[in-house]
Amino acid sequence: xxxxxxxxxxxxxxxxxxxxxxxxxxxxxxxxxxxxxxxxxxxxxxxxxxxxxxxxxxxxxxxxxxxxxxxxxxxxxxxxxxxxxxxxxxxxxxxxxxxxxxxxxxxxxxxxxxxxxxxxxxxxxxxxxxxxxxxxxxxxxxxxxxxxxxxxxxxxxxxxxxxxxxxxxxxxxxxxxxxxxxxxxxxxxxxxxxxxxxxxxxxxxxxxxxxxxxxxxxxxxxxxxxxxxxxxxxxxxxxxxxxxxxxxxxxxxxxxxxxxxxxxxxxxxxxxxxxxxxxxxxxxxxxxxxxxxxxxxxxxxxxxxxxxxxxxxxxxxxxxxxxxxxxxxxxxxx
Amino acid sequence: xxxxxxxxxxxxxxxxxxxxxxxxxxxxxxxxxxxxxxxxxxxxxxxxxxxxxxxxxxxxxxxxxxxxxxxxxxxxxxxxxxxxxxxxxxxxxxxxxxxxxxxxxxxxxxxxxxxxxxxxxxxxxxxxxxxxxxxxxxxxxxxxxxxxxxxxxxxxxxxxxxxxxxxxxxxxxxxxxxxxxxxxxxxxxxxxxxxxxxxxxxxxxxxxxxxxxxxxxxxxxxxxxxxxxxxxxxxxxxxxxxxxxxxxxxxxxxxxxxxxxxxxxx
Numbered sequence: 001x002x003x004x005x006x007x008x009x010x011x012x013x014x015x016x017x018x019x020x021x022x023x024x025x026x027x028x029x030x031x032x033x034x035x036x037x038x039x040x041x042x043x044x045x046x047x048x049x050x051x052x053x054x055x056x057x058x059x060x061x062x063x064x065x066x067x068x069x070x071x072x073x074x075x076x077x078x079x080x081x082x083x084x085x086x087x088x089x090x091x092x093x094x095x096x097x098x099x100x101x102x103x104x105x106x107x108x109x110x111x112x113x114x115x116x117x118x119x120x121x122x123x124x125x126x127x128x129x130x131x132x133x134x135x136x137x138x139x140x141x142x143x144x145x146x147x148x149x150x151x152x153x154x155x156x157x158x159x160x161x162x163x164x165x166x167x168x169x170x171x172x173x174x175x176x177x178x179x180x181x182x183x184x185x186x187x188x189x190x191x192x193x194x195x196x197x198x199x200x201x202x203x204x205x206x207x208x209x210x211x212x213x214x215x216x217x218x219x220x221x222x223x224x225x226x227x228x229x230x231x232x233x234x235x236x237x238x239x240x241x242x243x244x245x246x247x248x249x250x251x252x253x254x255x256x257x258x259x260x261x262x263x264x265x266x267x268x269x270x271x272x273x274x275x276x277x278x279x280x281x282x283x284x285x286x287x288x289x290x291x292x293x294x295x296x297x298x299x300x301x302x303x304x305x306x307x308x309x310x311x312x313x314x315x316x317x318x319x320x321x322x323x324x325x326x327x328x329x330x331x332x333x334x
Numbered sequence: 335x336x337x338x339x340x341x342x343x344x345x346x347x348x349x350x351x352x353x354x355x356x357x358x359x360x361x362x363x364x365x366x367x368x369x370x371x372x373x374x375x376x377x378x379x380x381x382x383x384x385x386x387x388x389x390x391x392x393x394x395x396x397x398x399x400x401x402x403x404x405x406x407x408x409x410x411x412x413x414x415x416x417x418x419x420x421x422x423x424x425x426x427x428x429x430x431x432x433x434x435x436x437x438x439x440x441x442x443x444x445x446x447x448x449x450x451x452x453x454x455x456x457x458x459x460x461x462x463x464x465x466x467x468x469x470x471x472x473x474x475x476x477x478x479x480x481x482x483x484x485x486x487x488x489x490x491x492x493x494x495x496x497x498x499x500x501x502x503x504x505x506x507x508x509x510x511x512x513x514x515x516x517x518x519x520x521x522x523x524x525x526x527x528x529x530x531x532x533x534x535x536x537x538x539x540x541x542x543x544x545x546x547x548x549x550x551x552x553x554x555x556x557x558x559x560x561x562x563x564x565x566x567x568x569x570x571x572x573x574x575x576x577x578x579x580x581x582x583x584x585x586x587x588x589x590x591x592x593x594x595x596x597x598x599x600x
Contacts, residue, residue, distance in 0.1 A: 060484035063449025064456060071457035094443045099432050
């Protein structure tokens with residue numbers, strides 16, 4: 001696994017989907033008027049016969065996708081996370097999740113990665129999708145993982161919600177990384193505390209764990225790209241013996257990764273103190289940059305360090321996260 | 335398919351009789367939906383819908399009672415199973431579900447079926463199944479849901495000429511007549527404005543329905559038949575002011591209803 005700043009690539013998802021679709025005629029690509037933004041202009045340009053732009057009609061798009069899946073196609077549905085989940089929620093329930101159909105709903109621009117205000121910030125999409133029976137929920141962290149998630153979910157028998165960062169995608173993992181739909185990724189162990197993160201918060205979690213290690217905290221790091229079904233056994237095992245568990249997600253702390261981990265630890269009788277880094281049951285705001293929003297809403301490397309430090313209560317000054325502004329073409333944690 | 339030899343008009347009363355018996359077991363239920371759609375279903379199952387080749391979508395899940403009755407009359411469903419309709423543990427639930435037999439898609443949450451039908455029609459196009467049709471029953475109350483018009487726009491833009499919708503315009507929704515809740519007229523004008531071929535007919539006249547459906551098949555674009563119906567047609571014994579959305583059918587009234595229909599079918 002690399003350390004920041006990370007190189008970035010463009011359209012790892014769109015490239016992976018196109019590669020898969022060239023070899024598999026079952027795949028149909030649906031877009032809700034956000035084709036380039038969701039990287040599927042690649043698909044549209046090369047496989048136009050299997051590309052359908054449904055326009056700004058998300059409810060209809062989900063209904064069409066459900067019927068296509070019923071008829072044996074594998075529809076991949078694309079729009080921003082807010083429009084993919086909030087707007088057609090009842091349609092996802094009735095046309096996709098309840099019939100347990102292999103529709104892949106891909107929501108871009110998660111959490112506060114959009115400076116566009118609450119209308120565009122998918123801060124509760126994981127909670128909504130996680131609440132649905134049959135639904136698998138994936139919050140991918142980097143380009144290496146995304147390239148593996150796409151083929152990994154192709155033949156999954158039920159529906160999948162895949163949450164993806166928009167635009168420049170960091171390369172965090174080496175080529176040897178192996179994504180699994182059933183296993184969480186134990187990046188390194190630690191006896192004092194464990195940080196559990198996914199999606200856009202993984203880079204911050206990596207740095208936070210390093211800073212804490214330098215400060216004498218034996219800090220483990222667990223990457224959980226699949227929020228549902230949660231690999232509870234690995235979560236509980238990673239937390240065993242640790243005095244503090246800190247989750248980090250670009251999402252409200254209600255119903256997402258932090259909630260899933262809390263449920264798993266509570267049911268296992270874990271005695272670890274839990275702190276959740278995420279939006280604290282609040283909508284965010286419009287701004288000029290996402291960077292500002294991550295700082296405003298305490299979704300930074302320092303937020304994770306603070307959470308671990310206060311949970312452990314070792315005394316002394318809290319370690320300070322390094323500031324490493326990324327050069328053009330690089331990606332750094334906030 | 336081995337259709338019964340009777341005319342669609344007779345088949346419609348057979349559907350009514352089946353529905354009366356299914357609802358009678360509970361004393362109340364979605365009988366009005368079966369009464370208003372009896373001729374529609376009879377005409378559809380007698381011609382335009384070809385099981386095994388075509389798809390049939392019942393968008394308002396409350397109408398599944400009529401679809402079950404029609405399927406049983408047409409040899410597509412064991413008539414004995416109708417006795418379980420709406421009972422605990424039955425696959426024939428009162429509002430359509432994933433377990434509902436004899437139909438390709440049904441929606442308990444209203445306004446979603448046309449999108450599903452569009453998906454089926456799109457699939458047939460993608461697979462080169464040029465002969466296959468998708469027939470979808472929509473209710474007039476559902477036209478209050480915006481998703482119906484999203485789907486209508488999509489179907490016309492993409493020229494889905496293998497898609498046939500039938501609107502059961504029975505002027506009934508939970509809180510009363512549709513006309514008193516929201517003005518949805520002119521129904522045919524709306525569909526035409528959305529790019530569809532539209533016919534507006536007496537939904538209890540099987541000959542008019544058959545002619546309209548033939549025209550729909552030949553239209554060369556998505557086509558809709560607006561079928562004007564009522565939720566009490568075909569049963570003169572129902573009291574005035576019967577709530578067509580959820581008909582009360584106590585045992586004595588159920589017996590009179592069955593007798594009336596049996597006499598007409600005799």
